[in-house]
Amino acid sequence: MHDPNGGSAENRVPQSGIPASGADASAVGMARFVRDKRxxxxxxxxxxxxxxxxxxxxxxxxxxxxxxxxxxxxxxAVGQGN
Structure with missing residues (x-):
C-alpha cells in the first residue's frame, strides 16, 4: 500500500513522539525531516x-x-539654464 508520507510502514516514526527502539530523539527528527517532501x-x-x-x-x-x-x-545643464 502506498504511504502518502513517502516512507514504508517499517520506517515510520511513532506518532507518540517517543523514539522507536531507543534511537536518539534528534536522529528520529532528522530522519522525519529528510523523508518529508511537503x-x-x-x-x-x-x-x-x-x-x-x-x-x-x-x-x-x-x-x-x-x-x-x-x-x-x-x-x-538644467542648473546653468536657470
Missing part, C-alpha cells in the same frame, strides 16, 4: 525568487553606474 515546492520557489532578486539588483546597480554621469550632465 516543503520542497516552497523551497524551489524561494530559490527562484532569490535568483530573480539578485538579477534585478545587479541590473539596477549596472544601470546606476552607467547612467550616473548622464544624470550629472543633465543636472548641470
Amino acid at each position: 516543503g520542497s515546492t516552497a523551497i524551489e520557489y524561494a530559490l527562484i525568487g532569490s535568483l530573480i532578486f539578485l538579477v534585478a539588483a545587479g541590473s539596477i546597480r549596472v544601470y546606476v553606474n552607467r547612467m550616473g554621469g548622464v544624470y550629472n550632465q543633465i543636472s548641470t
Whole structure:
C-alpha cells in the first residue's frame, strides 16, 4: 500500500513522539525531516525568487553606474539654464 508520507510502514516514526527502539530523539527528527517532501515546492520557489532578486539588483546597480554621469550632465545643464 502506498504511504502518502513517502516512507514504508517499517520506517515510520511513532506518532507518540517517543523514539522507536531507543534511537536518539534528534536522529528520529532528522530522519522525519529528510523523508518529508511537503516543503520542497516552497523551497524551489524561494530559490527562484532569490535568483530573480539578485538579477534585478545587479541590473539596477549596472544601470546606476552607467547612467550616473548622464544624470550629472543633465543636472548641470538644467542648473546653468536657470
